[in-house]
Amino acid sequence: MTATKDIQQAFKERLDYDELMNCMRCGFCLPSCPTYGQTNQYEAASPRGRIALMKGVVDGLIEPDESVEKQLNLCLGCRACEPVCPSGVKYGHLLEEARDIIQQKKRHKWPVKALRHMVFEQLFPHKERLKNVHSLLAFYQRSGLQKAVQKTNILNALPGNLAQMEKTLPPVPTKKEMKKRPFLFEAEGTRERTVAFFTGCLMDTMFMETNNATIVLLQKAGCKVVIPEVQTCCGALHAHGGEKDQAKKLAKQNIMAFESIQADDIVLNAGGCGALLVEYDHLLKEEQEWKERAAAFSAKVKDFSEILLQQQFVEKQKLSLPSQIITYQDSCHLRxxxxxxxxxxxxxxxxxxxxxxxxxxADHCCGSAGIYNLTEQEMSMQILDYKMEKVKETHAHTIVTANPGCLIQMKLGVVREGVEESVRAVHLADLLLEAVESK
Structure with missing residues (x-):
């Protein structure tokens, strides 16, 4: 069979046909879809249009060619269509399954195959390797090399917006700093809750200071914080990028790691990670020995902001900051x-x-979507430019978000607009710790 025939057959076998049929083509999803709006209301760039493409492949009416793959890849996977769907179509599940089929069945050229293997299998599942990579970035920033490189303007030779993105990177901790953090933090005052903290990949390397801030906030809210040592990448990039089997392996490792901790909740500060963690039960639904364990794991997953409110953090801590206007950009997966x-x-x-x-x-995607701002730069920047127009209307000095990809994207928007001196983008945890410490 050709790759096209293989893909078509796999679509028939693996896509939930009842879910495809649940789409009533009512159009309620259209206003919520960023790519539909940015393509002048092109039907194929909408959720119902992409569902129609998938169904057409399953029914044998459409060949799963490059144009179909292109439209599926153009989707941000923000899932804003799901809350507004009257039929409750799980569009995100259909999209992930379709992408996985295409990636596993198509015949990649060897450079692409090698790159995917390196990123998905050799880098993200291994925390020590990630720390090694980020320690090189820390050296680049602290040695003066970064400033020297920026002065030469050599980065302008990089494709797309990579030169601007380089300016948005936060100060990265050294490998020594990454390793010295303990795995247990007692609550301040009376312990009222025990939480297991999911540290993530980028959040625990590039954004480690935000993780540290989150831990301090949880302590101040009366939580004992435990960090399971053998936890790994959540698997979101794998699940969204057509590497579902690898995502399942990572999910199982995380489930085992957190089962060993007697915690009331599994807490994190990255909406993109949390969206997959709360759906581990769906990811492992066909594996009987893991299904119940995954459901028990997912039931405990909460964003740190929810825990802070439940623990009456606002009542316990008087929060204050110098006068400023603040606006909030939703993390799509968190919302x-x-x-x-x-x-x-x-x-x-x-x-x-x-x-x-x-x-x-604010509930519309910022255009980050994992690595979307690298793989689909043109569309990503169109969406970001629109988003920055909305930011300007608020007259905000501070843009707050709750996901690392969103944070980098909003920082990129600030750089693109040339307003670094008057506007900043910051993670919610960092802002709250500022508000506690400025008393």
Whole structure:
């Protein structure tokens, strides 16, 4: 069989046909879809259009050629279509399954195959390797090499927006700093809750200071924080990128790691990771020995903002900051999959001395979407430019978000607009710790 025939057959065998049929083509999803809006309402670039493409392949009416793959890849996977769907179509599950089929059945050229193997199998599943890579980045930043390189403008030779993205990278801790953090943190005052902290990959290397800030906040809220040592990458990049089997391996390792901790909750500060963690039961639904364990794991997963509110953090800590206008950009997966949108806003609004201005379409994707801003740069930047227009309307000095990819993207928007001196982007955890320490 040819690769095309293999893909078509796999679509028939693996895609949930009932779920495809659940789409009533009502169009409620269209206004929520960023790519539909940015392509002048091109039907194939909408959720219902992509579902129609998948169904057409299953029914043998459409050949799964490059144009089909292109439209599936153009989707951000933000899942904003799901909350507004009256039929409750699990579009994200269909998209991940379709992408996995295509990636596993198509015949990659050897450079692409080698790159995917290195990233998905040799790098992200191995924390020590990630730390080694980031320690090189730390040396680049601290040695003066970064400033020297920036002065030469040699980075302008990089494709797309990579030169601008380089300016958005936070100060990366050294490998020694990454290794010295303990795995147990007692609560401040009376212990009221024990939580197991999911550290993530980029969050525990490039954004380690944000993880540290999150731990301090949880301690101040009366939580004992335990970090399982053998946890690994959540697998979100793998699941979204057509490497579902590898995502399952990582999920099993994490389930085993957290089962060993008697914790009330599994807490994290990255919506992109959390969206997969809460769906480990779906990821492993066909494996009987793991299904119940995955469901027990997923039931405990919560964003740190929800825990802070439940622990009456606002009542326990007087939050204040110098006068500024703050706006909030939703993490798509935090809002649409983890169903957390009000908690971050309530925490921000509790900060004395600040004004919170809600951004129009704050629930629309910023264009980051994992590595989307690298693989689909043109569309990503169109969406980001639109997002920055909405930021300007709020007159905000501070843009807050709750996911590392969103944070880098919003920082990139600040750089692209040339407003670094008057506007900043910051993770919610870092902002809250600032508000505690400025008392």
């Amino acid at each position: 649409n999959v983890m169903k957390t949108s009000s908690a971050p806003r309530k925490l921000i609004q509790a900060i004395n001395g600040t004004v919170f201005n809600e951004m129009e379409n």
